Amino acid sequence: GFLGAAIRTLRGIPPYVWVINGHTEEITVVISKYRPHRFLSGGGLSVSSTGVGLDISTTTFNVPATTKVLASKLEDPERSIAAFPLWTRKDGFGVITIFTGSDKVLYIENDQVPIGARVYFTNRPDLRIVEY
Numbered sequence: 001g002f003l004g005a006a007i008r009t010l011r012g013i014p015p016y017v018w019v020i021n022g023h024t025e026e027i028t029v030v031i032s033k034y035r036p037h038r039f040l041s042g043g044g045l046s047v048s049s050t051g052v053g054l055d056i057s058t059t060t061f062n063v064p065a066t067t068k069v070l071a072s073k074l075e076d077p078e079r080s081i082a083a084f085p086l087w088t089r090k091d092g093f094g095v096i097t098i099f100t101g102s103d104k105v106l107y108i109e110n111d112q113v114p115i116g117a118r119v120y121f122t123n124r125p126d127l128r129i130v131e132y
Contacts, residue, residue, distance in 0.1 A: 013116035013132045017094055021070040021080040022122040027107075029121075031084040032065035034112070082131040086115055096127070 001083030019029050042057035071079040086094045092115055098108040101122070108127065113119050 015086045015115060017086060017096070017113050017115065018081065018083050018118045019068075019070065020073075020118060020120045021094070022073050022120055023074050023100065024074060024123070025101045026069055026071050026075075027101075027121060028067065028069050028104055029082070029084070030065050030067045030097040030099075031086070031094050031113070034093060034095050050118045081099060 017031055019031075021027050042055075044055040046053040046055065060111075066084045068082045068084065070082055073080040084094070084106060093112045094115065096108065096111050096113050096119065097106070098121055099105060100107045108121075108125070111128070111130060114131050118130045120128040120130070122128065
């Protein structure tokens with residue numbers, strides 16, 4: 001929450017996740033926030049002879065995900081690394097999904113990655129994650 005975000009800010013942890021493709025094929029990486037945002041969209045107070053009521057309305061929306069295609073490290077080492085913004089330090093992590101090849105076969109779905117981490121994909125079911 002708020003306290004965790006403050007601690008991450010004081011420690012200088014950037015609100016990014018870096019992904020490094022160590023696979024022989026290109027990959028498509030999608031990183032998003034773990035849960036949607038909610039904000040207060042309305043409210044009111046109703047009074048009757050039997051009591052008082054408080055009405056609060058919220059609206060929920062999803063933060064856009066970041067999608068990038070990373071080349072294989074063998075083909076183009078510079079295009080095999082990318083930074084993905086998470087827009088907030090509040091949750092402390094994001095969610096990563098990886099598709100492999102030009103036909104975009106789902107390989108890893110909805111794994112949690114800590115904010116500020118470097119994520120290495122090597123065509124194995126588990127990512128190698130190096131925290132900030």
